[in-house]
Amino acid sequence: MMASSYNAKEEDGHHSGASGPGGGTAVKSKKPDNTAFKQQRLPAWQPILTAGTVLPAFFVIGLIFIPIGIGLFVTSNNIKEYEIDYTGIEMSSPCFNCSQNFSWNSTTPCKCSVSFSLDQPFESNVFMYYGLSNFYQNHRRYVKSRDDSQLNGDKASLTNPSKECEPYRTSDKKFIAPCGAIANSLFNDTLDLFFIDPNGTRTRIELVKKGIAWWTDKHVKFRNPGGNNLNLTAVFIDTAKPVNWRKPVYELDTDQENNGFINEDFIVWMRTAALPTFRKLYRIIQRKNSMTPTLPRGNYTLDITYNYPVRSFEGRKRMILSTISWMGGKNPFLGIAYITVGSVCFFLGVVLLIIHHKYGNRNNSADIPN
Amino acid sequence: QRQELFNGWQVAGTLLFSFYTSLVHFFLPLGVFHYSTLDYQTFALTVETAVIFSVTAEIILQTGFWTKFNTASLFLSLALYFVSTLILHSPGLHAAAPTDYYFPGASLNAFGNPLLWLTALVTAGTAILPSLTARAITLVLNPSDTHRVHSSGLTTLPRGPLEMQSCFQRGDPQRRSSYAMSQGQGFGRLITSGVGLHNTAPPQDRRESDLDAPHKTDTSAPMTSQ
Numbered sequence: 001m002m003a004s005s006y007n008a009k010e011e012d013g014h015h016s017g018a019s020g021p022g023g024g025t026a027v028k029s030k031k032p033d034n035t036a037f038k039q040q041r042l043p044a045w046q047p048i049l050t051a052g053t054v055l056p057a058f059f060v061i062g063l064i065f066i067p068i069g070i071g072l073f074v075t076s077n078n079i080k081e082y083e084i085d086y087t088g089i090e091m092s093s094p095c096f097n098c099s100q101n102f103s104w105n106s107t108t109p110c111k112c113s114v115s116f117s118l119d120q121p122f123e124s125n126v127f128m129y130y131g132l133s134n135f136y137q138n139h140r141r142y143v144k145s146r147d148d149s150q151l152n153g154d155k156a157s158l159t160n161p162s163k164e165c166e167p168y169r170t171s172d173k174k175f176i177a178p179c180g181a182i183a184n185s186l187f188n189d190t191l192d193l194f195f196i197d198p199n200g201t202r203t204r205i206e207l208v209k210k211g212i213a214w215w216t217d218k219h220v221k222f223r224n225p226g227g228n229n230l231n232l233t234a235v236f237i238d239t240a241k242p243v244n245w246r247k248p249v250y251e252l253d254t255d256q257e258n259n260g261f262i263n264e265d266f267i268v269w270m271r272t273a274a275l276p277t278f279r280k281l282y283r284i285i286q287r288k289n290s291m292t293p294t295l296p297r298g299n300y301t302l303d304i305t306y307n308y309p310v311r312s313f314e315g316r317k318r319m320i321l322s323t324i325s326w327m328g329g330k331n332p333f334l335g336i337a338y339i340t341v342g343s344v345c346f347f348l349g350v351v352l353l354i355i356h357h358k359y360g361n362r363n364n365s366a367d368i369p370n
Numbered sequence: 371q372r373q374e375l376f377n378g379w380q381v382a383g384t385l386l387f388s389f390y391t392s393l394v395h396f397f398l399p400l401g402v403f404h405y406s407t408l409d410y411q412t413f414a415l416t417v418e419t420a421v422i423f424s425v426t427a428e429i430i431l432q433t434g435f436w437t438k439f440n441t442a443s444l445f446l447s448l449a450l451y452f453v454s455t456l457i458l459h460s461p462g463l464h465a466a467a468p469t470d471y472y473f474p475g476a477s478l479n480a481f482g483n484p485l486l487w488l489t490a491l492v493t494a495g496t497a498i499l500p501s502l503t504a505r506a507i508t509l510v511l512n513p514s515d516t517h518r519v520h521s522s523g524l525t526t527l528p529r530g531p532l533e534m535q536s537c538f539q540r541g542d543p544q545r546r547s548s549y550a551m552s553q554g555q556g557f558g559r560l561i562t563s564g565v566g567l568h569n570t571a572p573p574q575d576r577r578e579s580d581l582d583a584p585h586k587t588d589t590s591a592p593m594t595s596q
Contacts, residue, residue, distance in 0.1 A: 031553045039550050044435040054506045061495065072488070129407060138410055148468035162469065216475025220461040274403050274413035281407060328408075328485055333401040334492070341496050348503055356510040 058349030069338025081322040098306035121293035131279035131318035145181035153223030177239035190305035207283035213267040224260040411476040423494035
């Protein structure tokens with residue numbers, strides 16, 4: 001063991017001073033400092049990995065993922081969901097006439113009714129979604145076709161929207177508000193739900209249209225131009241309605257909190273979906289109290305005002321009723337994914353254990369006897 | 371010269387692994403989002419978070435020596451990701467330039483949704499599975515002998531593969547790296563003075579991993595500055 005602890009820095013300085021040609025003490029040494037960081041002597045933890053430490057890692061991962069997957073799968077299976085496709089392509093469907101006779105200029109909207117029955121009561125809040133298939137809301141040109149400053153209430157953008165909105169930027173020599181292809185293709189079917197009593201009376205089920213959009217969307221991203229001016233007709237006076245809309249944007253709802261750009265159905269539609277088959281929140285059926293189920297077992301009727309054409313792109317329209325849990329709606333895929341990955345990991349652990357016993361020990365035992 | 375780090379097999383293996391990782395990172399969130407009402411921006415955030423988790427896990431697997439700088443940079447990078455996502459998605463930036471920062475509120479809404487975290491976790495776990503398996507296989511087939519019993523002192527243990535242990539000892543006052551030695555007079559003095567020759571006993575579990583440097587013995591004479 002070293003008896004004297006010497007000062008390494010001093011020794012270096014001494015060496016270089018003695019060996020330098022002129023012995024110039026004024027020459028600054030270019031050597032890096034003898035600190036732990038610069039001389040790469042930092043204390044470090046080096047995990048020594050052996051088979052005994054790595055193999056249990058596989059089993060641990062497997063044992064963590066599999067119960068999570070089972071829990072998710074069970075939770076998802078307990079969520080009740082009911083789906084109705086009301087596109088009306090088949091001749092036997094109640095909405096067949098409406099789907100065939102579509103035209104943009106029709107003044108009287110086409111109505112149809114679909115009857116269904118629920119075998120199980122739906123408890124707690126029930127969420128009503130509309131779903132579309134084969135509708136590519138994630139197409140790049142479509143996603144870019146909007147003007148966010150106009151939707152944010154900027155007065156300058158109201159009468160001069162961005163070029164990205166072309167060709168839905170002007171109509172009849174006036175600028176469109178809200179401009180763009182996303183706004184133009186707003187989903188405008190109306191769905192109404194009625195409960196049929198055993199003795200035949202129809203009770204309308206109350207559908208809540210507030211609280212379906214994100215809070216940040218409704219209060220931050222989308223603002224009506226003109227600030228708190230409640231006379232939206234005057235605010236939008238020099239603009240035109242989007243080409244495919246029946247009513248202009250300031251007539252979307254009689255409630256002024258839900259009118260104009262901050263209409264929640266409009267906001268929900270403008271939040272573009274990720275996949276071609278998607279569903280968006282339409283209404284919420286709130287639970288009455290903890291004793292009665294929100295949607296009891298029985299017969300129901302869905303009254304549809306069929307406005308939205310999907311035949312041209314071979315899409316389909318659906319209405320979905322669903323209860324939700326902490327993980328959202330019914331999602332069997334996540335539970336299955338966790339179970340699969342967990343079992344693959346477990347299986348790999350077992351395989352590695354077998355390999356370790358067969359081949360690893362052979363390597364070890366060769367060295368010990370000399 | 372032996373092309374150990376960059377050869378045809380290596381490139382092919384890396385390509386295959388990255389192809390697999392990209393597929394996993396897309397299709398697993400795709401499967402989850404097929405059944406949900408979540409939107410396009412949440413999907414993007416989920417894939418981003420999954421990628422960050424996978425890359426962090428790979429870095430953890432590859433780090434051999436954990437200094438405090440390694441640990442700090444790991445936590446810093448994760449923290450920076452979340453902080454920068456929240457900043458870029460803040461309403462303030464959106465108000466300043468709505469066409470550039472059109473993700474307001476996306477991260478707040480998405481990070482509060484447990485589906486995002488669960489999806490990111492399973493995607494990251496699936497993505498690092500091949501690399502974890504490859505490491506485990508090399509470990510199982512070529513076990514390092516570090517945990518074998520070493521007798522201390524002067525027993526007749528043969529030299530050789532038994533002593534290939536890292537001697538990165540902490541708190542050693544005489545420890546100097548070969549770089550530091552080369553800044554001074556170097557090893558010439560030590561070798562020619564025969565300091566190391568006096569001690570022929572096997573060193574106690576300490577040997578330089580750098581085979582060019584002479585042995586640092588612990589019973590040698592004190593290094594004197596000549």
